[in-house]
Amino acid sequence: MSALVVDTVSLSFGGLKAVDGLSFSVEKGEIFTIIGPNGAGKSTVFNLICRIYTPSHGDIRLDGRSLLDAKPHQVVQRGIARTFQNIELFEHASLLDNLLIGRFRHGRFAPLSELLFLPSQRRQELAHRRRAEEVVEFLDLEAHRHARVADLPYGVRKKVELARALVSEPKVLLLDEPSSGLTAEETDDTAFAIQDIRDNLGITVVMIEHDMKLVGKVSDRVLAINEGRFLATGTVGEVQADPSVQAAYLGAAA
Amino acid sequence: MELLTIADVLQLLLVGLSQGCLYSLIAIGLVLVYKATEQVNFAQGEFMMMGAFVGYQFIVLMGLPYWLGVGLTLIVMGAFGYGIDALVVRRLTGQPVFTVFILTLALGIALRAVAGMIWGFGNYTLPAPIPGNLKIGPVVMAWSSILAILLTALISVGLYAFFRFSRHGAAMLALSQNQLAAFYMGIPVKRLTSVIWAMSAVFGACAGLLLAPITLVSTSMGFIGFKAFAGAIVGGFGSIPGAVAGCLLIGVTEPFFDIAFPTMKGIGAYLVMFAVLLIRPQGLLAQIHAKKV
Amino acid sequence: MSDVLTLSNVETMYGRVMAIRGVSLKVTEGSIVTIMGSNGAGKTTILKTISGALDPFKGRIAFERAEIAGLDPDVVARRGIAHSPEGREVFPLLSVRDNLMMGAYTRRDRDEVARDMEKVLGWFPVLRDFLEKSAIYLSGGQQQMVALGRAFMQRPRLMLLDEPSLGLSPRLIQEIFAIICRMNGDEGVTMLLVEQNANVALPVSDFGYVLETGRIVMEGPRDVLLASDDIREFYLGIKGEAARGDRRWKVKKTWR
Amino acid sequence: QTQGVSDDKIVLGTFTDLSGPLAVWGVPEQKGMRMRVEEINADGGINGRMLELVVEDTQYQVPRAMQAANKLLRRDKVFAMVGSLGTPENLAVMPQLMEANVPSLFPMTAAVEMVEPLSPLKYAFFRSYPEQFRAATAYFHDNGGFKTPCVAQIANEAGESMAAGVHEQLEVYGMKVAATTEHSATETDMVSSVTTLKNAGCDIVFLAGSVKDTILIVLTSRKLGFDPIFVTGMVPYMDAVAGAGEGAMDGLYLVSPFVYVDVASAEGKSKEIVEAYEAKYSEKMAPQAQLGYIFIDMVKTALEKVGPEVTVEKFTAALEGMTDYVDPIGGQHVSFGPEDHQGVETLILARVEGGKWTVAARGLDY
Amino acid sequence: MRVLFRKSYLQDIRLFRDGVQAAWYGGFLALALSAPLWLDGYFLDELALVYIYAIAGLGLMILTGFSGQVSFGQAAFVAIGAYAHTILMGRYGLPFVLSLPATALVAGLAGAAVGRVCSRMHGLYLAIATLSVAIVTERLLGGGGAFTGGHRGLPVPEMTILGLAMDDSWKTYLVNLTLFTGAILLTRNLLRTRSGRALIAVRDSEVSARALGVNVAFFKTWAFFLSAAFAGVAGAMLAHAFYYVTPEVFGMNESIRLLLMVVVGGLGTIHGAVFGAFFIVLLPTVLSLIKVWLPAAIAQSGGFDSLIFGLILLVFILFEPDGLYGRWQKVHHFFSVFPMYKKRGFQRQKTFLKTERLR
């Protein structure tokens, strides 16, 4: 069964149709990439999935259940975590605290136990911390563990966001341009990380990416869109070969 | 209790209108600074108070002709506003707006004390710009209130045009939205900011001079600034038409609230504001926008 | 040809952290120079120090032979340096048109400004549809176009571009670099680029620097750099025979 | 050894408002007090002891008054508190004074609680706010009468107790207040309050308020052509009120337990003092300064009676025995007794005429 | 310089960073506990007042410093606490030990109500909305008739804890110290657990917070609840310190003073609330102590106190926008690297603002 289904979804801003009857589905355990020119509506699709916007038409389903009845803060409970194109971190908190907030969904509101820091709380905190540490190690963030996020360079912040999404242990991970601002070498590392996320953790990955080298390396399937509408889908090779994709997106020397 | 007569209602409406215009004059100063720099000047009420006292100094204590006194007051207050920014506020460039907010709070305390030490803590009378009242049937309106209404209208239109059509107006909007980028564009951020503070002090002084005949000159007259704040918030902080609309709304509803609840006079403005915010948490003309992610 | 910009021994600190540790570099007139380096190497910091957004702790920065270190950024901008910053930094609530016009804030030549505006809209035709739209509602790539256009509207003699290709589609990246070359060639604007995407940046540059943890570790004309194995591997992502190929060289991370 | 009394000095304390809404009272009061202290010390003190006066600024805020009192009591170890200003402030501080066995002398408020319940440590100068307003009510009821009495009250303790006086006295006549408005101290516009009063058809308005609000209400009423009798208590008794609005305040009545002596009308000893004050501070001696001067003078008189060995008990006994004090400025008779801890027994009616306060009647009561 | 080696995750989780820090705090506590032995009643009372304000400050710190909601209405909750406590004890005869928690609950619920209603407001809007809550509360308390004692207010019953009369400075001092220590512990615990982090998330990015599952409105309300509960307890203790509650005690001025307090102390740190309380409470005292040395013409002029107060605040915010705690950290840094201290090594780099009109 498909993990995530986007079913003829539409959304317009004023007169602009940002997403226009778009459908696609992502299989479980797949790495699925969305490409398309700037302003094609890719980030908007993510925002629709995360319930920041409500589609004017269509449905979005996760494991067969519609997401449209979830409030924005309930989306992560259903198992979807994401990163943002422009980085939305908790700037004044340390990297670790950012990750621990990422663990938010694995806990309950227990005011008394929290305020009194009962032993059960201590155990929970330790468990969260251990989880966070694993991700820190996984993404090589050890050096910055206690740094204030606002002081980190762009590329590292990008990784922190990925880490924060990862600690919430989602079923589906949405990555908005994970490699932007990284050098070739770092992009390679990211590619391996994404593969590991899928292979070892069984997380389904949906990503938006402009770096075709990375796309080619990791994606199982690619969807190209333009002006909110479907353009092409298939393997990287197939999509790259599609003339409309070449014209709209890749340009001459692709 | 008797019912209000039509004349009473008219009278209260007019009073509310002119009071609302006075709030607007203060609020415009506030909003101007916010719109152009995103700083919040909690001492705007004290700027107004200083303006009234400086006018009192020139007109009453030194006995200068009224309009000469007014001219000098506006000049002095302009310099004062410029100086406050250049010497004090500018040092916090780049600090969170909240810090500036708190700074101006402290500034207000200091200004009240300074004014008291110079002019005393009493209540002083300053003549009205145009003495006397306009009487239309049973309704009375002070000429200075009419002046306040005209001035408010003039200033709002002027500022609208300024932000809309002038290069510097646009630059001020830009610098409030992204200081670094504004610097990169070669916009003289610091100088423009000081100019804005000067402008807002001048508007504050206008309000002070107009308010003085109504409420007397005293160190505590700046507290009216809170209501101007409420008005500006109702309108959507940062929008000049919004501020005027909000202040008029508050000014006009206030007297009726007071009549309905004569023992709760003074809190109507805040209740109106609260009610508006409940329905529109960003005020009537929202200035807060959803972030695109 | 003379040096437009010279940095000698510049050090920049954030609080107690030294981000730039004695950098010297030169940009000759009419050239395109690229700074490469991994994350956190200090590339952004160098550009910010040049344009006055950061004060250097030590060292001298000369633009057209005049010292500019420690000046306010607006003064530096009026001297003729435009900076297209990392993270776009558009004026979010101004319309696209006003954003572009802000670039021309210091200019008085209305006709020229109008002509430049047309030029920018010609380069980025999508922007024409959004002229009256607030910049905040643009997509990431569209904002990047605004930032570049705005810097160009300043008509600078030296342009500092911080990752101009960030978030742009492959087609636009090619176009942008074509535009950069054109600005450089036709308008004679000197360029100092910071770019992760060295694949596109290096070939169009005349000279390159490589920055590691705040120090310059390698410099040379384009051809020398393009021939260097290290550069090829780490910045161009071209794997040589001896290098790691498509196999990962890091131990595979597992958790759970 | 008694607190605040050493071989060569006696320490007195006061907290007052030097920069808040009632600084118009506090600043001159403080000056008058200091002037008398300096005179006494220049004359060689009291039985060889100098007076020392410690003044704290409360800005008319209770928390600051609490801190000020704590300092005066514990650090400066004052012998007595004299002329401390503000109703809520004094109310809050009183228990501390009692506990520390420090007399509360002539607080600058006419709240009833300054004498009640009777305590050997509490002495008031003024007749209370309710008494002032009862007397005012009685006076106008008996002289001309009224039909629709109204109250414009400030939203604080003082205003409430002033209004209470009106209510009590009206009850005697079987009447009721026709309309009440309540405003806060920072109010800038009184049109709505005045409209309410006007619509209620008030023919007398009791202004249970403070300084600025009193001026504003009267001025606004004049503007709107509303012309009832306006009567207020002692708080607005100052030149600034009489002179406001260039004659517009004329006709305002005020009931006060003390007399304001203008330098023009002063004579003899009183004239000397007023002139000395003017010379010293180069400003007119406001009634509040006169009160401050009198307060210290009364303390001095009592201390002289006590003799060289000063204790609280002896001092309060001397005060209770002080039945024949005449204030050196207004010439008012002040007397205390074991059951009577309120100094001034009379009330006067003052009226604004030609922008100046004049005494319209004496010996008001109810 | 002391370098911290972390050997276990617990080190980041437990109360103190390391033994040295624990020893410091232990020392402070011992010092505070023994204060009645070497301080006279005056200073004990002043210190007790510092503790009370610090409790209110901690509450405001949770709200403003951690959850990022600026409140100008804290005094309203202090007032509600003071009145609730006085009425519960005086009218309903609840013993202190029951009345105090009940007061915290009452004030907390009032706070939660305000928080819930205001949860869609931000920044300045929230600040002014809460300011109006403070203004209206003051007036309503004044107009509350017999129930609140009107403008005259209510006398506060004696403090007796489990039959012991707290009739001495040192006794009330110890009670306040205990509550203060408790408040610090609770705040610290809050911050090292899930909901504390949720508050920080809400402050720094609502979008992200939501994406990670934080119910923003709920946690804003929760912050209001906690902060008002703290304020309520502070109010109850203030009532005891003042013997008398009147609406004037808790006016707008007090709200502003509380906000100034946490800002001057250093927003966003627990230490900040404590430093701020020391500053705000002791400054007037210090001022009147030094006034003795100043020429009479200056010291006796009305307004001098507020002028100096305003100026000190001004200078502080100008030169130490991070507050007293920020200054302390710099001093601390200076000593810990003493011979190598570079003056500009702590240089404040230029910073630039971006609009906060985007949410």
Ligand SMILES: Nc1ncnc2c1ncn2[C@@H]1O[C@H](COP(=O)(O)OP(=O)(O)OP(=O)(O)O)[C@@H](O)[C@H]1O
């Ligand atoms: N909140 C909004 N209001 C108005 N228009 C919007 C809004 N969000 C997006 N748009 C418009 O919708 C279109 C799609 O934007 P989106 O951010 O989804 O593009 P994208 O595919 O992510 O592009 P990029 O690769 O440049 O990030 C753009 O034209 C943009 O201007």
Ligand SMILES: Nc1ncnc2c1ncn2[C@@H]1O[C@H](COP(=O)(O)OP(=O)(O)OP(=O)(O)O)[C@@H](O)[C@H]1O
């Ligand atoms: N505000 C700050 N406070 C403290 N340290 C900072 C700050 N900004 C940057 N740094 C540090 O300075 C160093 C250089 O950062 P810079 O942003 O210049 O790197 P960069 O080369 O541009 O990286 P990227 O390619 O990721 O943009 C980094 O180690 C970073 O951690």
Ligand SMILES: CC(C)C[C@H](N)C(=O)O
């Ligand atoms: C005499 C006045 C200054 C007293 C003041 N109205 C009060 O009772 O608080």
Ligand SMILES: [Mg+2]
């Ligand atoms: Mg996007």
Ligand SMILES: [Mg+2]
């Ligand atoms: Mg960078």
